Amino acid sequence: MKNERVIFLTNDDGWRAKGFEAAIEVARRFGRVIAVAPEQPQSGKSQAITIYDPLYLKRVRDEEGVTVYSLTGTPVDCVKMAFDHLFRDTKFDLAISGINHGSNAATNVLYSGTMGAAMECSFYNVPTIGLSLTDHAADADFAGAVEYGAKIVEQVLKGDAPLPLCLNVNVPNIPREELKGVRLCRQTRGFWRDIIYRREDPIGREYFWFTGGFENAEPEATESDEWALANGYVAVVPVKVDMTAYEQMESLRDIVE
Amino acid sequence: MKNERVIFLTNDDGWRAKGFEAAIEVARRFGRVIAVAPEQPQSGKSQAITIYDPLYLKRVRDEEGVTVYSLTGTPVDCVKMAFDHLFRDTKFDLAISGINHGSNAATNVLYSGTMGAAMECSFYNVPTIGLSLTDHAADADFAGAVEYGAKIVEQVLKGDAPLPLCLNVNVPNIPREELKGVRLCRQTRGFWRDIIYRREDPIGREYFWFTGGFENAEPEATESDEWALANGYVAVVPVKVDMTAYEQMESLRDIVE
Numbered sequence: 001m002k003n004e005r006v007i008f009l010t011n012d013d014g015w016r017a018k019g020f021e022a023a024i025e026v027a028r029r030f031g032r033v034i035a036v037a038p039e040q041p042q043s044g045k046s047q048a049i050t051i052y053d054p055l056y057l058k059r060v061r062d063e064e065g066v067t068v069y070s071l072t073g074t075p076v077d078c079v080k081m082a083f084d085h086l087f088r089d090t091k092f093d094l095a096i097s098g099i100n101h102g103s104n105a106a107t108n109v110l111y112s113g114t115m116g117a118a119m120e121c122s123f124y125n126v127p128t129i130g131l132s133l134t135d136h137a138a139d140a141d142f143a144g145a146v147e148y149g150a151k152i153v154e155q156v157l158k159g160d161a162p163l164p165l166c167l168n169v170n171v172p173n174i175p176r177e178e179l180k181g182v183r184l185c186r187q188t189r190g191f192w193r194d195i196i197y198r199r200e201d202p203i204g205r206e207y208f209w210f211t212g213g214f215e216n217a218e219p220e221a222t223e224s225d226e227w228a229l230a231n232g233y234v235a236v237v238p239v240k241v242d243m244t245a246y247e248q249m250e251s252l253r254d255i256v257e
Numbered sequence: 258m259k260n261e262r263v264i265f266l267t268n269d270d271g272w273r274a275k276g277f278e279a280a281i282e283v284a285r286r287f288g289r290v291i292a293v294a295p296e297q298p299q300s301g302k303s304q305a306i307t308i309y310d311p312l313y314l315k316r317v318r319d320e321e322g323v324t325v326y327s328l329t330g331t332p333v334d335c336v337k338m339a340f341d342h343l344f345r346d347t348k349f350d351l352a353i354s355g356i357n358h359g360s361n362a363a364t365n366v367l368y369s370g371t372m373g374a375a376m377e378c379s380f381y382n383v384p385t386i387g388l389s390l391t392d393h394a395a396d397a398d399f400a401g402a403v404e405y406g407a408k409i410v411e412q413v414l415k416g417d418a419p420l421p422l423c424l425n426v427n428v429p430n431i432p433r434e435e436l437k438g439v440r441l442c443r444q445t446r447g448f449w450r451d452i453i454y455r456r457e458d459p460i461g462r463e464y465f466w467f468t469g470g471f472e473n474a475e476p477e478a479t480e481s482d483e484w485a486l487a488n489g490y491v492a493v494v495p496v497k498v499d500m501t502a503y504e505q506m507e508s509l510r511d512i513v514e
Binding site: 110152165240 | 308370418463467
């Protein structure tokens, strides 16, 4: 097809994940799909890059309109493999990272491999949407995320979106018909507190295993993404890669310089 | 000693790195040093957390005023191990992550394990300094970084610094006597372009190995950290964990909602 759009896809749960299939379902409505996704689950990998190890690439799927490669690296490695090597000369119209199994709202954005990859895509001046469903289950129901994901993709493709553009889109885990709509939000303040399990391995060595929970520092903030999710809305936060705390500049000048 | 300060230390090059020893040298001037640092090098690990693997902890050093643990995880895992488990009840006066072998200026902050750990420390409302020298060599000369690092630590400890505080401090790799002073800067715009080596392993499988270089999108911007480093200054950028692109909110409202 002439002038067909080209959509780039990646994720952090690996190319076998149900959520990745759901992302393909969204993307192929809008054009040809080219994907490089991790061979293995890469949750929590943030914007990590692989420095000390070689990476292996495989074409794992190739059919009408959909080509998928797997890479033995992080989500960001997948993006770099696509944009700096395999498809250097391709002009992508949009990038989607996801659909993630689990929330990337609030400060999860900092740890998320899905959003790490999304931020990396945005460096290439491709409008990027990180898409997540607040359900970790392997067999989660992505129907609502597919519907709203497609809606947002459509609006971004036809809208005059500012570049660089990186949207952190989270869909609450409620029945599709109960979703109330889309809300533009800011990142919720809060943090993860870890619960650390301490056990002994079969040869008697003590080990630790981390888990934890998010503590919302502002549950009443109606402009926050956690509030939107808790109230049945799809939360959209525009994300930027400039981490400078401009608002602290003046108070720091006397202290630092 | 009564009322002795307690300084937390971590890094991403691992507890055996020369730069970590340099950080201990800085920190012990100001108080008791407690460190949890990676057992293995963790460069490029960003703010990654370990989800799928157990972690092993070891006390590797214990002497007057300095205790060091090693952990088989990421830099952020080390921070969580310290603040959520080992030293839950300790009130740290300051945290230092580093001294990193290599620059964490500009968008390096996004990929850096050193700065990932620093941002994590700042979640615990401890004034935090990420400290890096723009020299990757294992035997780099940290004299200038130690001198200026100590100067900044002193100012932060006595100043009325805003919290959360996370400073990204980079020291140029020039002789100490040529350093011109400290400049408060913003993160330079730019990006990494990867060079991807393609080879064959001993059993004939194709592999890829990533390296790359930073492309400065604004070399003339005198307020940027790359400019400061190129002109002989120690660059200090205050970093925040709210990644919301507030400046895009209005232009996105019509597109997204």
